[in-house]
Amino acid sequence: MTDNALLWPRMDRSMAEKRLESLGENSGPEVELTTDYFSFSGVGRRASGKEIEALRNRIVEIAGKYGFNVRHGYDQEGDPGDEARSRFDVEVFAALPELMQMNWSEAGSRDLWSWCAVALLPDVTHWRWKQRRQSGRWNPERFIGSDLTRHTWARQWWRAVQLEAAPELAELIKETEFNQITERADTIGANPLLVTTFAKRFLAYTVNGGVSRRGLLRDASQRLLREMYFIDDSLLSEADLIAWSDRVLKASVSVLSRDALR
Structure with a gap:
């Protein structure tokens, strides 16, 4: 992923917030493909105009398969559905x-x-969340990079890092479940091997359906987080992580099963 690493444009928060003032039901910031108004940071090769355009075109192409029509801009028709x-x-x-x-x-x-959400892909970002807003309100974290676990595009890039060893989990783990596992980015989400190992073992424990899938993940992930205060997961092998995940999940299944019988 880093062999051909590039530097990408950056938009400071004040500019992003200013541009988002135009965000409405059928309106939003203009798409901006030039880099004239944005800064770059660090030493390295900057993404070219061709590479920036290719990024936008591919994301628009993917969105088009699920109902996004670039000609309609912010005035998209219908709800593509969950x-x-x-x-x-x-x-x-x-x-x-x-x-x-x-x-x-x-x-x-x-x-x-x-920059990615407010300049390069503001219309697609708008489309992705328009029908999923709570009480018709926009969540600025989907556009502004204040929390990368909630940002429309950052969360997908970092999810690819966290699931690099098992990309198939992206289709097996629900959005809310992945968020439950990685919402504490400085703990579970900081170790890709722990993420994939715990997710795989969690799925294995859901096969029998003896307890609520949602309840199991919540209880087990909280147990894991508590134990991480005195366990250095970076020193553990994959076998150790499997054993740890199994122990935590078994404890959760036992407690949840007992509670269900009361």
């Missing part, structure tokens, strides 16, 4: 790291992701 949005996310997850090659330091820039 299943289509989920499929769109999976395709973006698979395509984004190759389209947007960079190192982890660059990908950690909040301003970079603000």
Whole structure:
């Protein structure tokens, strides 16, 4: 992912917030493909206009498969539905790291992701969340890179990092489940091997359906987080992580099964 790392444009938060003032039911910031108004950071090769245009065109192409019509801009017709949005996310997850090659330091820039959502893909970002707003309100974190686990595009790029060892999990783990596992980015989400190992073992424990899938993940992930205060997961082998995940999940199944009988 980093062999051909590039530097991408950055939009500071004040500019992003100013541009988002035009965000409405059928309106939003203009698409901006030039880099004249944006900064770059660090030493390296900057993404060219051709590479920036290719990134936008591919994401628009993927969105088009699920109902987005570029000619309609912000005035998109109909609701693609949760299943289509989920499929769109999976395709973006698979395509984004190759389209947007960079190192982890660059990908950690909040301003970079603000540029991606507010300048490069504001119409697609708008379409992705228009029908999923709570009480018709826009969540600025989907556009502005204040929280990369919630940002429309950053979350997919980093998800590819976290699931690099098992990309098939993107289709097996629900959006809300992945968020539950990785919402604490400085703990579980900081170790890709722990993420994939725990996710695989969680799926294995859901096969029998003896307890609520949602309840199991919530209880087990909370147990894991508590134990991470005194366990250094970076020193554990894959076999150790499997054993740890199994122990935590078994404990959760036992407690949840007992509670269900009361």
